[in-house]
Amino acid sequence: DKQFPKPSHRRVFTIANQKGGVGKTTSAVNLAAGLAMHGLKVLVIDLDPQGNASTALGVDRRSGTPSIYEVLLGEVSLKDASQVSDQSPNLWCVPATIDLAGAEIELVEMHGRESRLKAALTDEAFDELGPDYVFIDCPPSLGLLTVNAMVAAQEVLIPIQCEYYALEGLSQLLKNIDLVQKHLNPDLDLSTILLTMYDGRTKLADQVSAEVRQHFGDVVLQTVIPRNVKVSEAPSFGQTVLAYDPGSRGAMSYLDASRELAERGAAE
């Protein structure tokens, strides 16, 4: 299979949407897997206490495992908390353990509370991993964990579920991105929107996707992720859908989306 082009610089994405169940984690791990399958080095940072990204990548997230929590506390380096996924030697994950559940509150008292993650994402930390892509999977809130992700990233990727109420809450998310740009990270760019869980049988899905495209234009990836049962089965096997059923519609579309992402970010 053809390799995907390397980006001109390391691309760090925050996958954000304060709505739960819109496909943040699914998109983070499957885009990561698609890029890793095609020769790019990818690190997924699990910033959600539920740890679903860690589970889908099959890495250890038992309590006591070095995780993103210790990284935020400054006790462990990003490198030392990274585990390679058994799905690809190019695919790494910093897991989230149950300890992260308290972090949202603990962070409030900490020095540099909005930029703890950024402080950990130094070039040294990346030394051996040298990822081309970093995906930070956020919890379904706009709290300090998500702010940390937005401060540490250059790009935001918003998954939008093609359903009723899809656009509800989006203005709040955009407002938060704006605030982070103004006060904490002027380089942050809403670069990518991915339409997820598209059901072609409903008129509504088409309406939502048309509305999103009209509003956001080229920011929206051409590839749309269909609703596909294989996508929802994969995590219970500790796998991405690309590993679980590579021929499924879900896997093929995430592969297409990852190619599109790579082509957009290709070095000249």
Ligand code: ADP
């Ligand atoms: P979030 O991280 O935004 O909360 P998830 O990625 O965990 O959302 O997705 C929510 C649920 O929907 C999960 O059970 C997931 O397996 C399922 N799911 C996500 N994308 C699809 C899809 N394209 N087709 C079918 N099920 C999906």
Ligand code: MG
């Ligand atoms: Mg999630």
